Amino acid sequence: MQLESMYQEIILDHYRRPHHKGLREPYEAEVHHVNPTCGDEVTLRVHLVGDVIEDVSYESLGCSISQASASVMSDLVIGKSVKDAMTIGDEFLALMQSRGSVEPDEDVLEDAVAFVGVSKYPARIKCALLGWMAWKDATSRALETAS
Amino acid sequence: MQLESMYQEIILDHYRRPHHKGLREPYEAEVHHVNPTCGDEVTLRVHLVGDVIEDVSYESLGCSISQASASVMSDLVIGKSVKDAMTIGDEFLALMQSRGSVEPDEDVLEDAVAFVGVSKYPARIKCALLGWMAWKDATSRALETAS
Amino acid sequence: MVALPALLPEELKKDFPILSRTVRGGRPLIYLDSGATSQKPRQVLDAEREFYEQRNAAVHRGAHLLAEEATEAFEGARATIAHFIGATDVREVVFTKNATESINLVAYSLSNAATSGSSASRFLVGPGDEILVTEMEHHANLVPWQQLCQRTGATLRWFGVTDEGRLDLSQIDELINERTKLVAMTHQSNVLGTVLPVQEIAAKARAAGALIVLDAAQSVPHIPVDVADLGVDFLAFSGHKMLGPSGIGVLWGRYDLLAAMPPFITGGSMIEVVRMEATTFMPPPQRFEAGVPMTAQAVGLAAACDYLTELGMDRVAAHEHALTEYGLAKLAEIPGLRLIGPSTAESRGGTLAFVVDGVHSHDLGQVLDELGIAVRVGHHCAWPLHRRFQAQATTRASLYLYNTLPDLDALADGVREAQKFFGTV
Amino acid sequence: MVALPALLPEELKKDFPILSRTVRGGRPLIYLDSGATSQKPRQVLDAEREFYEQRNAAVHRGAHLLAEEATEAFEGARATIAHFIGATDVREVVFTKNATESINLVAYSLSNAATSGSSASRFLVGPGDEILVTEMEHHANLVPWQQLCQRTGATLRWFGVTDEGRLDLSQIDELINERTKLVAMTHQSNVLGTVLPVQEIAAKARAAGALIVLDAAQSVPHIPVDVADLGVDFLAFSGHKMLGPSGIGVLWGRYDLLAAMPPFITGGSMIEVVRMEATTFMPPPQRFEAGVPMTAQAVGLAAACDYLTELGMDRVAAHEHALTEYGLAKLAEIPGLRLIGPSTAESRGGTLAFVVDGVHSHDLGQVLDELGIAVRVGHHCAWPLHRRFQAQATTRASLYLYNTLPDLDALADGVREAQKFFGTV
Numbered sequence A, B: 001m002q003l004e005s006m007y008q009e010i011i012l013d014h015y016r017r018p019h020h021k022g023l024r025e026p027y028e029a030e031v032h033h034v035n036p037t038c039g040d041e042v043t044l045r046v047h048l049v050g051d052v053i054e055d056v057s058y059e060s061l062g063c064s065i066s067q068a069s070a071s072v073m074s075d076l077v078i079g080k081s082v083k084d085a086m087t088i089g090d091e092f093l094a095l096m097q098s099r100g101s102v103e104p105d106e107d108v109l110e111d112a113v114a115f116v117g118v119s120k121y122p123a124r125i126k127c128a129l130l131g132w133m134a135w136k137d138a139t140s141r142a143l144e145t146a147s
Numbered sequence C, D: 001m002v003a004l005p006a007l008l009p010e011e012l013k014k015d016f017p018i019l020s021r022t023v024r025g026g027r028p029l030i031y032l033d034s035g036a037t038s039q040k041p042r043q044v045l046d047a048e049r050e051f052y053e054q055r056n057a058a059v060h061r062g063a064h065l066l067a068e069e070a071t072e073a074f075e076g077a078r079a080t081i082a083h084f085i086g087a088t089d090v091r092e093v094v095f096t097k098n099a100t101e102s103i104n105l106v107a108y109s110l111s112n113a114a115t116s117g118s119s120a121s122r123f124l125v126g127p128g129d130e131i132l133v134t135e136m137e138h139h140a141n142l143v144p145w146q147q148l149c150q151r152t153g154a155t156l157r158w159f160g161v162t163d164e165g166r167l168d169l170s171q172i173d174e175l176i177n178e179r180t181k182l183v184a185m186t187h188q189s190n191v192l193g194t195v196l197p198v199q200e201i202a203a204k205a206r207a208a209g210a211l212i213v214l215d216a217a218q219s220v221p222h223i224p225v226d227v228a229d230l231g232v233d234f235l236a237f238s239g240h241k242m243l244g245p246s247g248i249g250v251l252w253g254r255y256d257l258l259a260a261m262p263p264f265i266t267g268g269s270m271i272e273v274v275r276m277e278a279t280t281f282m283p284p285p286q287r288f289e290a291g292v293p294m295t296a297q298a299v300g301l302a303a304a305c306d307y308l309t310e311l312g313m314d315r316v317a318a319h320e321h322a323l324t325e326y327g328l329a330k331l332a333e334i335p336g337l338r339l340i341g342p343s344t345a346e347s348r349g350g351t352l353a354f355v356v357d358g359v360h361s362h363d364l365g366q367v368l369d370e371l372g373i374a375v376r377v378g379h380h381c382a383w384p385l386h387r388r389f390q391a392q393a394t395t396r397a398s399l400y401l402y403n404t405l406p407d408l409d410a411l412a413d414g415v416r417e418a419q420k421f422f423g424t425v
């Protein structure tokens, strides 16, 4: 079975024990994103201090891929500057659209490299991106509120 | 060419010298019928005296088949009782739907037997029926007015 | 494994070229997603191709031989399809692109009644009027009615669903009342499999003076359907779910209603006289078929009806009933699996939707796919129903005439394998 | 007869199986009715069949391999078609069942704006507003706008047509004014062959703040069309007129407009979140593609685009231009024949409509049919235009890439034969 290439241990670990889960105060923006094809959903908050992402907190319902991805994302962006975090987000998006053809950069993506197998399954890419898209959206809104 | 089987001399004669054409008074009902696919049209009046069709007058624009058919129709129904004329109309309709498979009864249909060839061309059946349908419609209306 | 006498011969699979292809890792395809769309037998594909290669022309518009033959093929297809659903008047069969358009046609014709003069006044819907649906509807038979209410100011109401997955009829006498203008319901749920007591509901709706729309997208392909028996006014279904091509659907409607209804999509071939100032319209079915229609697809759908008729819809239904009983029993043995829908095969079609503790349906679907088993995961366009069952998503296996008992064995084995993979057993 | 360098090779006919069939009395078929619908090359039929036999599944709904492959084929087809018309954003291509539905989509979205809240207010149309069309429109680009006016209280106005069959632009500055909400016009007339000065009209319409809808049903199949160049907001065409399958059409629309427009047909696959109380919708193109789409037909249409691209649309246009010049000259030699439309091939496509003194077009068509020549007779869904030319009906020969000079010789000879038969010469 090829399943192991999609469901790497890192992913299953994050799925079973997600990091940073739960909704916390304070926050500048909260968004609710849904995957219309399957109904997976995430509610996500962003708390900025200056241009640093101080906290990302979320509640989500969904498959292992969407859950694990939100967990990995929160690990990656919390404590980073908005600019750096956005760069990581772009890198992850590129990985997802690569159909498994690029070698992910572990220095940048850390645990997120484990999602390389997911990029071969177009129907699952949206799952892996759900949390990231919500975070991006919430961050832009938080920045708008700030300015 | 098979054209002669559709355009029998009788038809071409009626087409070139249509009988009873023109709109006349008196009349109890006037109708306007159109063939939506080609735009052929007929305006037709019926004058009843008791249950006898005293006159059928019409103006029409259209192909040889529709023109000739209206002419033959007026010959056949003028002077007949409504009941007898309707029977002839039904017989003509049956001929048109026969796809050339029935032997038309010349005693009943007279010149209208010439339309047997038309029944093999589905797209032209409506042409042959245009005047008949208008006459039927006008006659029903005239009867309604009378009652 | 037993060979049940009701089953159709396994050789049927040979008529469907796609069923002999292999999928991931060279595994044979086990197709359990016919509720989404069915596969097509060679006979249907051949009929379409023969039309294109021998008779293709614009129907109802030309006087040349090809146009004549194309029109005959198209109208012959209409007659075959009418006969298939027990319609005695071929003019009651309107071609659309899918069941979704069929339902929208009725919904838009009703709102168009507001600007179509007194002849359409019986179709007027407005504030104070009620449109009644059910909580188990496919979005195709829910959203168009929400939108009709939005356009007209009418109120949407709905039947609930019981824990067993049956329609909750306890409030029927309150729900169907003198304000009810239209009742829209599914014949067979695309998630639960439940077959609704259509005649009973239709009788009450008719007594209240309401129009009745039946979404037959999941019934016409699977059980004998006779419009004369059902007591409904309109019936909608899609060709692609019943062995036919994509791109074609049907709206059947009672002739006297269709003849009084305002048009929906307008354009060529549906007009009587056109002037710049105003236009008059042809009688049904032409009034509702604007533009060059899906001609080859109609011919293909008629070939699908012929295929089903030759097998016999009774036998198709019996085959699926036997498979359903077998599948329900198989799934019931799996610990941690919760079926959504009736647990017995009575008044129920071959749609098996379920959740598995600890394994999200997306993940379950992925494991099954890896094993060559195609099922659907998600809300299956019935989101409110999923909310009703506190299921965010379900896994759905939906059966058709080409499925076999081993397909269901493979499904059950696959579910257990997923449980093992995700460590929930 | 000369062989013109611009002509495509005659061997092209071999790609079209139907063109080798015989008709009445065993005569070879001469197909001059491509304006109604085109014939299909083997390449298109093969692509459709390959899809059904290898990849058929419901797109955008399943997670299994077939659904994945089907979705890829469908979205790949969208990209091919977008590229074919010069659209850089694939989301601007919406699949419909035909050009007629594409135009109705815009018309209904506009009237739906009345009940869609403030975000749709830019699309509101009502009393005092004007919708501008032309007198040469196909019913598909006239009746939907009449109906929009009927639904909303807006006023329909129109450009006239000159005796030469060109658009009469003398009133343009009065016709396009601050009340003009939308201008709908044909790119190429399906009767006259006239190509309209789209950019000029569009520029004035845009300056007045009006939306611009182009009916490209007769241009996209025949000449290079680039949406970026035309300056319009929406463009509609059908697959069946451009070598593609029946049952599929396209609406191209500017993304920012599509993204703000209310939906038309509603149901599955176009929703974001559905509750019994209310529903939100996906962005374009999904918002406008409710229900299971015409998947195989999209794949077939993309194959048609590939076929045309391989030939080169410039060469297709040059071929038809050469045929048109030749045909115009041939017809001009026939006494008693009156052409409806421009007498030269400048800014004009290969559509030759005419009346013959003393021979009604139905009778003329019959004689031609007997000779194996398929033309169209009647008003060709452009009744107001026929009234404009005091022609109750015309005979129309419409050309495509598979036509040849001998086809036009046969046409001219056939017209003379009809004149002899009916004794008018």
Ligand SMILES: Cc1ncc(COP(=O)(O)O)c(C=O)c1O
Residues within 6 Å of the ligand: C268, C290, C291, C292, C293, D035, D036, D098, D099, D100, D101, D138, D140, D141, D186, D188, D189, D190, D215, D217, D218, D238, D249, D381
């Ligand atoms: C100019 C024009 N517009 C619109 C249409 C409508 O196309 P369809 O019938 O495929 O919707 C046609 C063809 O019938 C046409 O020639």
Ligand SMILES: Cc1ncc(COP(=O)(O)O)c(C=O)c1O
Residues within 6 Å of the ligand: C035, C036, C098, C099, C100, C101, C138, C140, C141, C186, C188, C189, C190, C215, C217, C218, C238, C249, C381, D268, D290, D291, D292, D293
């Ligand atoms: C119950 C039901 N109704 C309506 C539909 C809509 O059918 P289509 O998408 O073919 O229009 C479906 C299938 O998707 C269905 O299962």
